[in-house]
Amino acid sequence: MAKTVVILGAGWAGLPLAHKLLKHTLPKVEDLKVILVSPNTHFYWNLAAVRAVIPGTLTDDQMFLPIQPGFARYPNGSFEFVLGKASNINPDSNIVEITKNDGIKTSLPYDHLVIATGSQILSDLPFKPVGTHEETVDALHTLQKQIGEAKSIVIAGAGPTGVETAGEIAAHYGDKKEITLIISGGHALEASNVLQSVWQIVEKDLQKLGVRLIRNAKVEDIQASEKVNGHAPKTSIKLSNGTTVVADLYLPLFGVKLNTTFVPSNFLDSTGSVILDKTMRFQGTKNIWGIGDVGNLEPKQVVVIDGMIIHLSAVLNTALTGQGELKEYKPAKSMFFVTMGKKFGTGQIGGWRLWSWMVTYVKGRNLFVDTAKPYVDGKTLRHAAM
Structure with a gap:
């Protein structure tokens, strides 16, 4: 009788995990x-979204790569791609309910189930997939047009996405656009727990690029004006420090929402993350696993994905073959890389700050778009062999 592994999500974790199982198990x-x-026919290389939101910088073909061609090399019957998303899990009967993109509902039985559905930006801006492939492409094109036309842009949220987006826009347009970054705390990247020397370099680089920094302020209210006398509408952003900033475009880039609403609530913690044991298995189950942003074992960062894929593929190999013992997952050493255009960047590994030139050379040149196709085709992981 066939052993079936259902993987929900074909993003940074789910897609290469499927290749790993088909190649090695x-x-x-x-x-x-x-x-x-x-729900997506294409993989979105959203690592580069902070630059791709600028019109003319990266093409759709560089940002969106078809998923299915890379699986054509595996034996017939060993792989199936279902265009849709999960609506419910029944752990007692080993069935996951799927709503396909065409609206048809179906049930998939499984021997092992992997949740790799990831997360979205809280504001639904297309820095991550926002629905189907077509919906994400349309949303990206709309944002590109808005950024191209705006003379002044306010970005709220000084995490990695907000910092890199502000830096990319400022580096590309120079003084042709006024860029303001709203920082809720005392400094940029505060929630990322980076070294003081790292955030200080980031703030200094942003200011070199002409980005205005407003610290210790949160957005309290947004008011959009009507289009008057042919002029584009403005957005008034009221801040907690009592000031109001007016801009052509407002980008809220703070907060994420996890794609775990279909998961029974008893498997989730207060943040919506799946509660995993040390093997990356749903706590209290024998055959449901979590990987990537949905889990509670690691920060919600792409840099930790390679290690998680390597571990879970080995664990599933053990479970499917019945040979060996399930090993515990060991969290990765903390890593952080941030770039602002092609000339500014910094980062750290563990307690060591990296040289800026190293980060800009490795990441800032093209945000790894040259590695996208082999990743999506299952030939390599980001920093390890497939």
Whole structure:
């Protein structure tokens, strides 16, 4: 009888995990079938979204890569791609309910279920997928047009996405646009727990690029004006420090929402993250696993994904073959890389700050878009062999 692994989500974690199982476990478990479920026909290389939101910088073909061609090399019957998303899980009967993109509902039985559905920006801006492939592309094009036309832009949220977006826009347009970054705390990247020397360099670089920094302020209210005498509408942003900033475009880039609403609440913590044991399994289950942003074991960062994929593929290999013991996951050493355009950047590994030139050379040149195709085709991980 076939052993079926259903993977929900074809993003940074779910897609390469499917390739890993088909490449390394299928030869040992000949009746293995991997079913990959996603509402997207294409993988969104959103690592580069902070630059792609600027018109003319990166093409759609560089940002969006088709998922299915990379799976064509595996034996017939070993892989199935389902275009849709999960609506409910029944752990007692080992069934996950799927609503396909065409509206048809179906149920998929599984021997093992992997939740890799990731997260979205709280504001639904297209820095991560916002629905189907077509919906995400349309949203990105709309934002590109808005950024291209705006003379003044206010960005709220000084985490990595907000910092990099402000830096990318400022580096690209120079003094042609007024860029303001709203920082809720005392300094940028406060929630990221980076070294003081790292955030100080980031703030200094942003200011070199002409970005205005407003610290210790949160957005309290937004008011959009009407279009008057042919002039584009303005947005008034009221801040907690009592001031009001007016801009052509407002980008709220703070907060994430996890794509775990279909998961029974008893498996979730107060943040909506899946509660995982040390093997990356849903606490209290034998055959449901979590990886990536949905879990509670690691920060919500792409830099930790390689290690999680390598671990979970090995654990599933053990579970499917019945050989060996399930090993515990060891969290990765903290890593952080931030770039602002092609010339400014910094980062750290553990307690060591990296040289800026190293970060800009490795990441800032092209935000890894040259590695996108082999990643999506299952030939390499980001920093490790497939």
